[in-house]
Amino acid sequence: MAQTTVVVPEVGMTAATPTACPCPGSLFPYPPPRAGMAVSRKCLRAAQAELGAGMFLDYDGTLSPIVDDPDAAFMSETMRMAVRSVAKHFPTAIVSGRCRDKVFEFVKLAELYYAGSHGMDIKGPAKSSKSKAKGVLFQPASEFLPMIEEVHQRLIEETKHVAGAKVENNKFCVSVHFRCVDEKSWGALAETVKGVMREYPKLRMSQGRMVFEVRPTIKWDKGKALEFLLESLGFADCPNVLPVYIGDDRTDEDAFKVLRRRGQGVGILVSKHPKDTSASFSLQEPAEVMEFLLRLVEWKQLSRARLRLRRQADA
Ligand SMILES: [Mg+2]
Numbered sequence: 116m117a118q119t120t121v122v123v124p125e126v127g128m129t130a131a132t133p134t135a136c137p138c139p140g141s142l143f144p145y146p147p148p149r150a151g152m153a154v155s156r157k158c159l160r161a162a163q164a165e166l167g168a169g170m171f172l173d174y175d176g177t178l179s180p181i182v183d184d185p186d187a188a189f190m191s192e193t194m195r196m197a198v199r200s201v202a203k204h205f206p207t208a209i210v211s212g213r214c215r216d217k218v219f220e221f222v223k224l225a226e227l228y229y230a231g232s233h234g235m236d237i238k239g240p241a242k243s244s245k246s247k248a249k250g251v252l253f254q255p256a257s258e259f260l261p262m263i264e265e266v267h268q269r270l271i272e273e274t275k276h277v278a279g280a281k282v283e284n285n286k287f288c289v290s291v292h293f294r295c296v297d298e299k300s301w302g303a304l305a306e307t308v309k310g311v312m313r314e315y316p317k318l319r320m321s322q323g324r325m326v327f328e329v330r331p332t333i334k335w336d337k338g339k340a341l342e343f344l345l346e347s348l349g350f351a352d353c354p355n356v357l358p359v360y361i362g363d364d365r366t367d368e369d370a371f372k373v374l375r376r377r378g379q380g381v382g383i384l385v386s387k388h389p390k391d392t393s394a395s396f397s398l399q400e401p402a403e404v405m406e407f408l409l410r411l412v413e414w415k416q417l418s419r420a421r422l423r424l425r426r427q428a429d430a
Contacts, residue, residue: 168380168411169350170201171341171370173362174211174218176324177385177404183295185283190221194401197408202226204415206348210234210337212328212366214285232256232287233330233366234340239347253343256287259317259331263289266318266329269311277304288330290323324364337362338369354379359411361385361404368393383407 172178178198179190190198201207208228211218215231215238222229225241237253267284270291274280279295291308293301308327312320321328341360342351350356358380360370371382371393384394385404398404 168205168357168359169345169348170205170207170408170411171210171344171358171360172198172207172404173337173364173367173385174209174213174221176363176401177361178209178401179221180401181294181324185281185290185292185294188221190401191405194405195223197405197412198222198227199224200412201408204412208344210340210360210362210367210370212285212288212290212323212326212364213283214287217285228344230337230340230344232285233328233335234337234343235287235330235333235335237340237343254287255335256331256333259287259333262315262317263287263329263331266311266315269314270308270329273307273311274304277307280304288328291327291329292325293327294325321366323366328366336369337366338371338373341370341373357381359383361398361407371395 174190175181175185175188178194179188182188198207202224206228207226208230209218209222210230212233213231215229215236218231219229228237228239230237235254235256239252263286264284267282267289270282270289274282274291277293277296277300279293279297279300281292281295283290283292291304293304296304305322305327308320308329312318312329317332318329319332321330341358345351345358350358356379358374360367360374360380361383362370363385367384371384374380374382375393375395381396382392382394383396383398384390384392385398385400386392387399398407
């Protein structure tokens with residue numbers, strides 16, 4: 116297995132080969148790929164306290180590969196099975212820049228939480244009997260909907276001369292994808308988008324992975340969405356609960372910062388290259404994310420089996 120080169124600020128070393136949990140007497144063989152000792156210790160603590168983790172997953176570049184056509188960013192059936200398995204054990208949310216309906220079309224799992232439009236459109240599971248936040252629906256930027264539709268049309272018009280540019284309406288934000296645009300035209304495209312933005316001071320532009328994002332200036336991002344979901348799940352005041360957030364983009368940094376500030380949970384950056392990040396750990400690509408999710412399920416099943424045996428022995 117190749118080693119990643121992403122620096123892990125929390126432990127001050129480069130994330131390396133998976134390390135077995137060093138806790139004495141541990142029967143939780145959980146070596147998460149490249150996540151090292153700290154994750155094992157935290158997971159073990161959560162298991163001992165019989166507390167669940169919350170799993171928060173970005174979509175593009177995390178569960179699906181980055182492809183030229185954003186409408187064709189399908190996740191594999193095996194990845195879907197891995198996410199479904201995780202959701203059986205932990206409350207699981209998809210947190211994406213995409214419109215909530217579109218990301219649901221890709222993921223197709225009714226038992227998950229979905230936070231679309233960078234967390235500005237949050238909905239609880241459509242299918243769940245035990246969810247604490249089943250009915251949750253939160254849309255902090257509803258008043259911006261007409262403006263977003265207007266700017267969507269303007270951006271289509273203004274960028275139609277740029278070959279390969281694709282404008283996507285994500286309901287509460289607009290994405291201008293440039294992954295198919297010639298690199299020589301990136302600067303001009305950015306200026307075009309900025310030019311339109313000057314007419315809409317209540318909207319702001321940011322740059323993601325091969326995409327310009329236009330969204331309301333309200334103080335709401337993936338980090339706020341994560342905090343909202345933790346609150347809705349009743350996890351906000353549970354220091355032993357272990358939220359895990361996995362993402363690959365700059366917009367995911369807001370969520371990594373939230374976990375770091377709270378001293379709660381684990382942020383995992385998906386990247387093959389060194390990056391300045393607030394995440395604590397890294398995985399290289401969606402295939403490793405899938406492996407990590409499956410190992411988490413395996414660990415949870417083993418920890419439950421061990422607990423059952425211990426109770427039987429004590430009875
Ligand atoms: Mg992403």
